[in-house]
Amino acid sequence: MRPEGDGFVVIDLLGRPMSDVVDWLAAEELLEERGLGYLAEPFMLEGARTHGGSEAGARPLRVRITEVDTTRIRVKKDDFGAIDAPLLEYTLDWPAPPELRPIRPDERHVWP
Known part of the structure; x- marks a missing residue:
């Protein structure tokens, strides 16, 4: 995750943004949902x-x-x-x- 403003942007392992600015909990949920399978x-x-x-x-x-x-x-x-x-x-x-x-x-x- 990359801090941005009051939130975080989720970054995948290839270095690509996966989200807009979200709060910490939403960022963690997105990372868990995405997993490593991709x-x-x-x-x-x-x-x-x-x-x-x-x-x-x-x-x-x-x-x-x-x-x-x-x-x-x-x-x-x-x-x-x-x-x-x-x-x-x-x-x-x-x-x-x-x-x-x-x-x-x-x-x-x-x-x-």
Whole structure:
């Protein structure tokens, strides 16, 4: 939570605001309600370059978060659990850049 005026703004673990200014109790409730489960969900990384690829024509890449701390966020290309898939990782600044976004419902079944 970040103090602001007479209240607090709730910040998620990716460094993104989750609320307007609220009181302490509302902030705690929001954090508890949100939990950590969203970190296990797939995300899209806009403009990701794959090995040897160029930025021209880069399209969103489906990724999974592998690590978060207050200096960086590490994601990997979603391999859907395939043990023989090549590992493609990206290190992003914290807070999360706008290029890392939640996956939309219409993108849920897109193979990267």
